[in-house]
Amino acid sequence: MMEKTQNEYLHLPINTLIQLGNLVRSRIVQTPKRGPHRTLTPHDQLLVYLEWISSSDTLKKIASSLKITETMACQAITEVRPILLDVLERRFSSPPRPPLPAPGPFSNVALLVDATTVKVATPVIDYEDKKKLFDGHHYCYCMKFEVAVSSWFPHKALFVSDAVEGGVHDIELYQNGVERYVKYLKKTPEELLRSSEQDEKGSWSIMGDRGYQGQFPDIDL
Structure with a gap:
């Protein structure tokens, strides 16, 4: 059954x-x-x-x-x-590929990336270890993940990083997982043919908040 x-x-x-x-x-x-x-x-x-x-x-x-x-x-x-x-x-053995680019200023964006937190109970451990779990931005003890969601509807979480302590900065999360993004964002020959004359980039782009600005040397952000 x-x-x-x-x-x-x-x-x-x-x-x-x-x-x-x-x-x-x-x-x-x-x-x-x-x-x-x-x-x-x-x-x-x-x-x-x-x-x-x-x-x-x-x-x-x-x-x-x-x-x-x-x-x-x-x-x-x-x-x-x-x-x-x-x-x-x-x-979903492999992440779905982006569809035909839609007209607009973000037509080349394939992934929306940001970090998210999951609150945990106040740990009863050594103070120095305890600090590692504290997220000063959200002011809570938590574990943190980076999630990359497809830019097209329905928005699916295509990549989720391993959990790290809440005190880890978002940029460090990015640095640990950027290689998989680079590989996924590289356009296939078929996708290059579908691109418009104004969009001749060899890879898809990522959209992130200001904390990611300047952190993607190999990716158009």
Whole structure:
């Protein structure tokens, strides 16, 4: 049954998967108990997982709101996570290429790049190590990632860096991952043929905030 569910979701658009998250409460909460112990269908397990990754609530609170036990919620996430990751990996084994450039001042932009943070609890560790997790810009303890999103709709996260301490500057994140951007942004022969006469650049461009200005010597920013 889980394999059937895996194949079904393999062909669904990402937007549809996101919309499924909106069905969590109406579907799972209203599903009647089966016997003395309630069980979840594979579809319901997926919905529990989508609720978990889209919410900042604790697992206990999510389980309570869905009227299931915390053990059931944990089991659903444990079973669904590897399947969904495998599906996404097979579906997006390589980042999609930019489409035909749209007219406008940013027609050559392929990636939108910025750093993002994920808050963590105040660590109970040595002060010097603790400082490494503190992000002075957002004034919180966190882990930081750099995300490169496609510039065309629907905007997909094509590259996500490894997590680093919140105190690491955005530029250092960029420097650690710039090589993969350079490789991706190089236009293929077919893409060069599709480019307009006014756009004869050999690579696509990146758009970032002012913190990235002057930091892409090999990339048009």
